[in-house]
Amino acid sequence: MQTDSLSAILSALADPTRRAILARLVEGEATVNELAEPFEISLPAISRHLKVLEAAGLISRSRTAQWRPCRIEAAPLKDLSIWIERYRRLWDESFDKMDAYLRDLQKGDPDARKN
Amino acid sequence: MQTDSLSAILSALADPTRRAILARLVEGEATVNELAEPFEISLPAISRHLKVLEAAGLISRSRTAQWRPCRIEAAPLKDLSIWIERYRRLWDESFDKMDAYLRDLQKGDPDARKN
DNA sequence: TCTGTAGTTAACAATTACGTTAATTAGCGA
DNA sequence: TCGCTAATTAACGTAATTGTTAACTACAGA
Structure with a gap:
């Protein structure tokens, strides 16, 4: 299934890495590299996690120069x-x-x- | 990953069928067949959903004769x-x-x- | 224009999730 | 014991998830 927004939110949150990313974003905006730093997985893997979080509405992304700062979004929570x-x-x-x-x-x- | 209990809870809840089952169980205990009735999927599929819910601690099961009544458990929620x-x-x-x-x-x- | 940094996309492999049908276990009751 | 009902397990197919490395895009600045 996985079409409704609550399912997307819950499965996005089901991953510990993604929850850790969200927890970090409570402190404030952060770039992809900053978010990736505490983890041992590759940058592309982080990039995909961010995509999942974004698709669930849990984060949004702006762009300044070559950076894509992420910020947490409250609505899905x-x-x-x-x-x-x-x-x-x-x-x-x-x-x-x-x-x-x-x-x-x-x-x-x-x-x-x-x- | 998927070892910690919060991940198990969240991914159990990420499925709409399982959320519907939980919603039904708020009304009170129900057997597997009763729980399966509103859905178009097979009984084995329901049985596995129940297993996932049970593994996450979201339901518990007793047994009387050949029935396995399910009840919702509050702790994970x-x-x-x-x-x-x-x-x-x-x-x-x-x-x-x-x-x-x-x-x-x-x-x-x-x-x-x-x- | 060239180079370095930031980040994403492509292509692939392994695992997990979810559904099916068929077979099996478990208990009730004639 | 036999047959019925309740429920699970087995075997299988397919799609989604998560990770990897390699290649690519985008921008800043010398």
């Missing part, structure tokens, strides 16, 4: 965060209580505020 | 949620303010509480 929110009640007890509270409020339960 | 939190400041302005606030508090800035 936000999308993923929103997706995972639907499961939060599974582990977050206080979310569960909040959820019940809001449901009670909507039902017009006069006691809702007491919980 | 929570791990992923925690991982993504580190990027929240990229899109969440209020998180950013909160972050600055906490940093100021820690520095002992007497004006911190005013923000």
